[in-house]
Amino acid sequence: MIKFLDLYKINQRFNDEFNATFNESLEQSHFILGNNVTDFEKEFTNYCGTKYCIGTGNGLDALTLILKGYIHLGKLKKGDKVIVPANTFIATILSVLHADLEPVFVEPNSRTYNLSAEDVELNIEGVKAIIMVHLYGQLADVEKLKFLAEKHKLLLIEDAAQAHGAECGLGKAGALSDAAAFSFYPSKNLGALGDGGCVTTNDSGLSSAIILLRNYGSTEKYKNEIIGYNSRLDDMQAAFLKIKLRHLDVDNERRRAIANTYLENVKNKKITLPYYDGSKNHVFYAFVVEVDNREDFIQFLDHNNIQWLIHYPVAPHKQKAFSVFSHLKLPLTEKIQKRVISLPISPVMTNNEIRTVVNVLNAY
Incomplete structure (x- = not known):
């Protein structure tokens, strides 16, 4: 796993x-x-x-x-x-x-x-x-x-x-x-x-x-x-x-390196990779992709022993606690939150784990 x-x-x-x-x-x-x-x-x-x-x-x-x-x-x-x-x-x-x-x-920028x-x-x-x-x-x-x-x-x-x-x-x-x-x-x-x-x-x-x-x-x-x-x-x-x-900058560089490996090597039209301009403006707290059929993709990741997370499955204005805002029309936000899923990324991932994630994603 x-x-x-x-x-x-x-x-x-x-x-x-x-x-x-x-x-x-x-x-x-x-x-x-x-x-x-x-x-x-x-x-x-x-x-x-x-x-x-x-x-x-x-x-x-x-x-x-x-x-x-x-x-x-x-x-x-x-x-x-x-x-x-x-x-x-x-x-x-x-x-x-x-x-x-x-x-x-x-509403957000659809790219970032x-x-x-x-x-x-x-x-x-x-x-x-x-x-x-x-x-x-x-x-x-x-x-x-x-x-x-x-x-x-x-x-x-x-x-x-x-x-x-x-x-x-x-x-x-x-x-x-x-x-x-x-x-x-x-x-x-x-x-x-x-x-x-x-x-x-x-x-x-x-x-x-x-x-x-x-x-x-x-x-x-x-x-x-x-x-x-x-x-x-x-x-x-x-x-x-x-x-x-004292170790934050080194850890952030490792996260960027992993993100670049994903971005350069994942070649699958079913998966929309995140936008990144290559600068230090991103520290990849999460590596978030979009897919058309998230449930199918989740089953595929589970079958291949790749853990995942969704940031975030329910838009704030659709939360029960915020029912006063439920009338708002925010189609892009709702679309994003139905399609996004976060993949493993951390400074302690091994190169073998990174290659495995890439191979699994390309096999989807």
């Missing part, structure tokens, strides 16, 4: 370092907002090229706290409209709703699956912010979306939960907007051994607001300045992330 993602094998590489840092953390016994969090925040700030990084409990909280922070600062108010990709994981829309804002669903700048412009009236998702690890159309945000005086926010280390001429994910949210969910390119997230920004006011919001609205114990939340990056997870951050 070729695993979709072998988390044990990915993390086992760092076993000795994990044990050493665990013992050190246990000895220090500073488990909440300790030195590991402070150090990781500094290191990730330097990595992304921003002024500030604030650790949070998870990626959803990171995105929600950005929006809540802007409300606290008066840059957004409850009920404001925020453009979101219709084709995304549900957390993007949940963050908007948790902040008492109104999501405006916009990311937010279509052209459709954003068509839906921009009355909007106060844009959340661009770097879906599957590929940067959104940053240059055009930045232009639109500046032209219309809108906040531009990155959902960079799948794009750790992706970069373009304007910089790295996390430094391409007013603020960015990251997830360190275990399956991410930079994944913890549990939940975790962070916000990156160059806005000192927003940074200060999120530092308050993540910790009960407090910077001094038992003194609460605002109504806050409990969403802090776990100190032990920060220690593990510090170790893995």
